[in-house]
Amino acid sequence: MNKKLLLVPIIFTLIFGFELASEAQTNPTKIQSEPDKTKPKVIARTPNEAKEIPYDAGTVRFLASSEDTNGAFSLFELKEMPGYKTALHQHNHWDESFYVMEGVLTVKIKDKISEYPAGSYVLIPRGTPHGQGNFGTVPTRILLTFTPSAYEQFFRDRVELFKMVKPTDPKFTDRFNELRRKHAKYVEILGTWDIQK
Numbered sequence: 001m002n003k004k005l006l007l008v009p010i011i012f013t014l015i016f017g018f019e020l021a022s023e024a025q026t027n028p029t030k031i032q033s034e035p036d037k038t039k040p041k042v043i044a045r046t047p048n049e050a051k052e053i054p055y056d057a058g059t060v061r062f063l064a065s066s067e068d069t070n071g072a073f074s075l076f077e078l079k080e081m082p083g084y085k086t087a088l089h090q091h092n093h094w095d096e097s098f099y100v101m102e103g104v105l106t107v108k109i110k111d112k113i114s115e116y117p118a119g120s121y122v123l124i125p126r127g128t129p130h131g132q133g134n135f136g137t138v139p140t141r142i143l144l145t146f147t148p149s150a151y152e153q154f155f156r157d158r159v160e161l162f163k164m165v166k167p168t169d170p171k172f173t174d175r176f177n178e179l180r181r182k183h184a185k186y187v188e189i190l191g192t193w194d195i196q197k
Contacts, residue, residue: 043068050077055158056167056176057084058139062156066149074149077101080140085133088190090126095147097123098132103140107132108193131193154183 043064052059057080064075088108098105100120107114107122108131116122124130134140146152157179165172180189 039070041068041070052077052079053159055155055162056172057081057158060155060159062152063143064149065152069149071148071150073145073147074152075143075145076152076155078142078144080105080134080142082134082137082139085135085193086131088129088131088193089187090129090190091124091146091151091187092127094151094186095123095126096130097121097145097147099143099145101141101143103134103138104136105132105140105142106135106195113193113195129190135195151183151186154179154186157182 045063050061050063052061057078059079061077063077064073066074085106098107098116098121100116100118100122102118104118105116105120105122107116107124109122109124110129158176161172161175161179165175180187
């Protein structure tokens with residue numbers, strides 16, 4: 001094969017590849033492909049950038065939102081105080097997972113109730129009846145992931161509700177139930193549950 005013909009693609013790449021690289025430095029969005037625009041962006045937050053915000057169960061830190069991940073997932077840290085528990089519920093279109101960092105998380109999955117100490121991981125596939133709570137004497141700190149994302153808006157609304165009405169206020173239950181109805185697409189309430197005595 002002619003050596004001159006072999007040099008043509010190399011020269012083309014050097015000339016036009018350099019031109020594209022130069023353009024990328026001055027105008028990176030111009031050559032960004034469509035699939036790249038759907039990728040989650042880099043998320044790097046210090047504790048001061050994702051502060052603990054009080055809400056009715058304890059505190060929440062929003063670590064990765066729907067906007068951060070282009071809807072792929074959301075991640076937040078919850079500190080749940082002793083005595084807090086959710087209703088028995090299910091998420092019909094979202095997978096939920098917990099990583100327990102401190103304390104003991106009690107989780108009812110279908111008909112089974114188990115305790116998960118620090119270091120435990122629990123994945124609850126969409127459509128699975130479950131409830132979780134802190135039946136201990138110290139706060140439970142967990143990382144909560146929803147896949148896909150968007151459920152964090154329910155927690156943001158709970159933060160706002162807590163600023164106006166505390167759980168000890170007689171109006172709280174009605175206001176909280178209004179939030180549940182507003183976010184009904186995220187969570188289906190199935191009833192109550194408790195640990196067996």
